[in-house]
Amino acid sequence: MRNWTASFRAISKYSMVQKRFYRKSLIIIVLAICFPTFIVGSGVKWIGTKQLENSVLFARDHQVAQSAQRVDDYLSYLEKAATQWAFNPEFGVKLKSLETSYDYEFIRSVYTNLLLLKESNPLIADVYIYLDRPGIVLSDSNGTITLHEQDQTRFHELLSNRQSAFWSPSYSTINKSSGKAMLTLAYQLPAESAEPFGVLLVYLKSNQVSQMLNGLNLDENGATFLFNEAGEHIGSSNETPKSSQQQQDLAHLVKSRGEAKGSFIYEYVGATYSVSFTSFKRLGQQWTYVTMDSLDKLNSPVIAASHFVYLIGLAGLLFGIITAIIVSRKLYQPILVLMKMFKTNANTSKETADEIEFISEQWRRLNIESRTLEQRLQMQLPTMKEGFLIQLLQGHFRASDNSELEERMQLFGWETDDMGFAVLGIQLHGSTRSKGRFQKGDQELISFASVNITEEILKDSFLNGEIINFHDLTISVLLSCPQYYQADERRDEIYRLADQLAGMIHRFIQMDVTVCISKLVSSVVEIPQAWEEVSRIVRYRDLNESKQVINAEDYLSQGKDSIRYPFAAESDILQAIHNVNEEESKSALRKFCSELKANTTKEYLFQQGMLQLYGNLQFGFLKAGYNPFETASFNVQEELAQLTDSAEITSFFYQRVIHPYIQKMKQDSEKQDLRLKRAIERIVETIHDKYDSDLSLDLFADEHNLTSLTLSKAFKKTMGINFIIYLTDVRIRKSKELLLETDYKINDIAEMVGYQPTYFNRIFKKNEGITPSQYRESTLISGVGKI
Numbered sequence: 001m002r003n004w005t006a007s008f009r010a011i012s013k014y015s016m017v018q019k020r021f022y023r024k025s026l027i028i029i030v031l032a033i034c035f036p037t038f039i040v041g042s043g044v045k046w047i048g049t050k051q052l053e054n055s056v057l058f059a060r061d062h063q064v065a066q067s068a069q070r071v072d073d074y075l076s077y078l079e080k081a082a083t084q085w086a087f088n089p090e091f092g093v094k095l096k097s098l099e100t101s102y103d104y105e106f107i108r109s110v111y112t113n114l115l116l117l118k119e120s121n122p123l124i125a126d127v128y129i130y131l132d133r134p135g136i137v138l139s140d141s142n143g144t145i146t147l148h149e150q151d152q153t154r155f156h157e158l159l160s161n162r163q164s165a166f167w168s169p170s171y172s173t174i175n176k177s178s179g180k181a182m183l184t185l186a187y188q189l190p191a192e193s194a195e196p197f198g199v200l201l202v203y204l205k206s207n208q209v210s211q212m213l214n215g216l217n218l219d220e221n222g223a224t225f226l227f228n229e230a231g232e233h234i235g236s237s238n239e240t241p242k243s244s245q246q247q248q249d250l251a252h253l254v255k256s257r258g259e260a261k262g263s264f265i266y267e268y269v270g271a272t273y274s275v276s277f278t279s280f281k282r283l284g285q286q287w288t289y290v291t292m293d294s295l296d297k298l299n300s301p302v303i304a305a306s307h308f309v310y311l312i313g314l315a316g317l318l319f320g321i322i323t324a325i326i327v328s329r330k331l332y333q334p335i336l337v338l339m340k341m342f343k344t345n346a347n348t349s350k351e352t353a354d355e356i357e358f359i360s361e362q363w364r365r366l367n368i369e370s371r372t373l374e375q376r377l378q379m380q381l382p383t384m385k386e387g388f389l390i391q392l393l394q395g396h397f398r399a400s401d402n403s404e405l406e407e408r409m410q411l412f413g414w415e416t417d418d419m420g421f422a423v424l425g426i427q428l429h430g431s432t433r434s435k436g437r438f439q440k441g442d443q444e445l446i447s448f449a450s451v452n453i454t455e456e457i458l459k460d461s462f463l464n465g466e467i468i469n470f471h472d473l474t475i476s477v478l479l480s481c482p483q484y485y486q487a488d489e490r491r492d493e494i495y496r497l498a499d500q501l502a503g504m505i506h507r508f509i510q511m512d513v514t515v516c517i518s519k520l521v522s523s524v525v526e527i528p529q530a531w532e533e534v535s536r537i538v539r540y541r542d543l544n545e546s547k548q549v550i551n552a553e554d555y556l557s558q559g560k561d562s563i564r565y566p567f568a569a570e571s572d573i574l575q576a577i578h579n580v581n582e583e584e585s586k587s588a589l590r591k592f593c594s595e596l597k598a599n600t601t602k603e604y605l606f607q608q609g610m611l612q613l614y615g616n617l618q619f620g621f622l623k624a625g626y627n628p629f630e631t632a633s634f635n636v637q638e639e640l641a642q643l644t645d646s647a648e649i650t651s652f653f654y655q656r657v658i659h660p661y662i663q664k665m666k667q668d669s670e671k672q673d674l675r676l677k678r679a680i681e682r683i684v685e686t687i688h689d690k691y692d693s694d695l696s697l698d699l700f701a702d703e704h705n706l707t708s709l710t711l712s713k714a715f716k717k718t719m720g721i722n723f724i725i726y727l728t729d730v731r732i733r734k735s736k737e738l739l740l741e742t743d744y745k746i747n748d749i750a751e752m753v754g755y756q757p758t759y760f761n762r763i764f765k766k767n768e769g770i771t772p773s774q775y776r777e778s779t780l781i782s783g784v785g786k787i
Helices: 002-012 016-086 098-102 102-121 147-160 206-213 241-257 294-331 333-342 355-377 381-393 402-411 443-458 487-509 524-540 551-559 567-578 582-599 602-622 636-642 648-689 697-703 708-719 723-741 748-754 756-766 772-781
Strands: 124-131 138-141 144-148 164-171 182-189 198-204 225-229 232-235 261-268 270-282 283-296 419-429 462-471 476-480 512-517 545-550
Touching: 016 102, 016 138, 016 182, 016 206, 016 261, 016 270, 016 283, 016 333, 102 124, 102 138, 102 283, 102 476, 138 232, 144 487, 147 182, 147 198, 147 261, 164 225, 182 206, 198 206, 206 225, 206 232, 225 241, 232 241, 241 261, 270 476, 270 756, 283 697, 294 476, 333 355, 381 476, 381 524, 419 443, 419 487, 419 524, 443 462, 443 487, 476 487, 476 551, 487 512, 487 545, 512 551, 512 582, 524 545, 524 551, 524 602, 545 551, 567 582, 567 602, 567 648, 567 708, 582 602, 582 648, 602 636, 602 648, 636 648, 648 708, 648 723, 697 708, 697 723, 697 772, 708 723, 723 756, 748 756
Parallel strands: 512 545
Antiparallel strands: 124 138, 124 198, 138 144, 164 182, 182 198, 225 232, 225 283, 261 270, 270 283, 419 476, 419 512, 462 476
């Protein structure tokens, strides 16, 4: 309660503008919560019903066209059938003669034809022939009927119709008072005569016409009906009195539109209907096919949804008012927060009734304190400057535009207007060969000493420079030079400075030094590209030079250097590795590196040669069935590309590539010997058991998952003779036993030991010096009998 009171008291201190803003904010919040709900509710109702109505109209147009075509085709078929009967000779001039009443055979034929016409179509209820002169009607069911005067007058009017064939929407049968009116098709007799004397009347069943029109409506409130161009009702699927009046009004409305087909929404006694209609011609008259369907049931879910949204809107209005009151209290919270932030024991007594004035005063005090902090920040600028320049060189500000970067450089004391820029890259190589002055892990100390030397040399140059130490034997110098200096003068000064840096650093550090000069760039945003050039062209250094300067403007010419790859030395390495000899492989690797370095003086070519050797060794390892990635990481190539000293590259290559493979081969060799010994034992056993089968070295190699060459060497090493000699020896010994102990034929014995007869004779003679037959005969002569 106290918080609410304090809030209202605080609000009461506002000016009128602030109070008006508060009221506007309250109204906006209420509208923001409730207005969308009202829009959504109205939209759901209006858009939903309209879309539904349009969808129904679109769908009904197609359905109505198809149904109307179906009715049109059905009636056309009926007209064609009745026309054929109207042209029947028996319905011709012979009927005009009064004597026909005594020709019973003719009358019976007429009745038969009327019956056939009646039964030819399920729509036909009855068929009459009206003869005007006698004033009679012929019917298959009632025979010959003499007409009353009123019926005769009514039927006589049919002869005065201008068309010989026509439809009558509602024509009664014999007695007008008791006869039922039906849709009737009339043909004047004789057909196509200028003076007709009778009429053929085909009455259609009203219920069948209704069924023909039924089936297209969505509910019981809908209807489908036909009317002609005079507005006369022809037939309907719904014949209730209420529906008949509605159909009559709708027929006048459709007729008044003057269109052949169309769709519209029709309101009748508080209900909404979808109306679709189309027209077609029947015997010179235009008939209109109309269907109407109630949309109230289809729209009821949409209307219910909109009412639900309205209810939600009312609930949202109440909720919005409550929320707006709560939010209005929260509007003052930022000022309260600022007041609490600025309140301290020292300034509590200075607090005024005007919160804005108090906040402004405290803000001024904070500005003074921020200036003090800014002065202290100046002391940290060197470190911040170095961090910024490192990020600039490495391209971390590629998304920033040139003006943005110039502004940041100006904050660090750089002049960027009408200035050109260049980057010097200083790379030190071979810390392991620095004559004992530095240890392997002294990169930080070496870099620090090189930075000090660079600073001293920059003092004597008219170029402004900033040194960036990457602490990995790499130093960058960002130079700026006014554009009013001549280009040649700037290039000469930069080259002089680079040459002096290379000489002095090499003299004092006693290490190989390469200084790379980038192209001059005219904007800050191009500085990362200049550093990329420096990083790229350092690979073109001469391995035999202890100090050198490389200029980016002519570094492309470095790419024309040739390389002679020491293939013989590579073969020696592969052979030493294959022999599992570490000392020989190490010696061969040193020889390879020495020859490669002698044949190519450029660092990038030396690295490419070592990478080529790495790829070839990997290929050789894979061919030998060894996975080179089991012990070596996937970034060996990246690590190899980062090394710049040939001795370091040689040592790295042996330790990371060759040595792990040799160790693996030694382990695999021990396992392979045991595996081969067991395989040979099984093969020998198989030879003795299945010598008569088709045995081969390739078959056994596939069975034991070995190469033929490996298996052959292992067999000879274990058994003392090669595979084929051993197999032949077993088969020959078995054949000798069969020759001595059995009476089998020579050809049978050949097949029993796994040979073709012709080949058996040759191989036996080759091994024993005589043929199998001679061997058997000689043993028999010597007295060796069968066992």
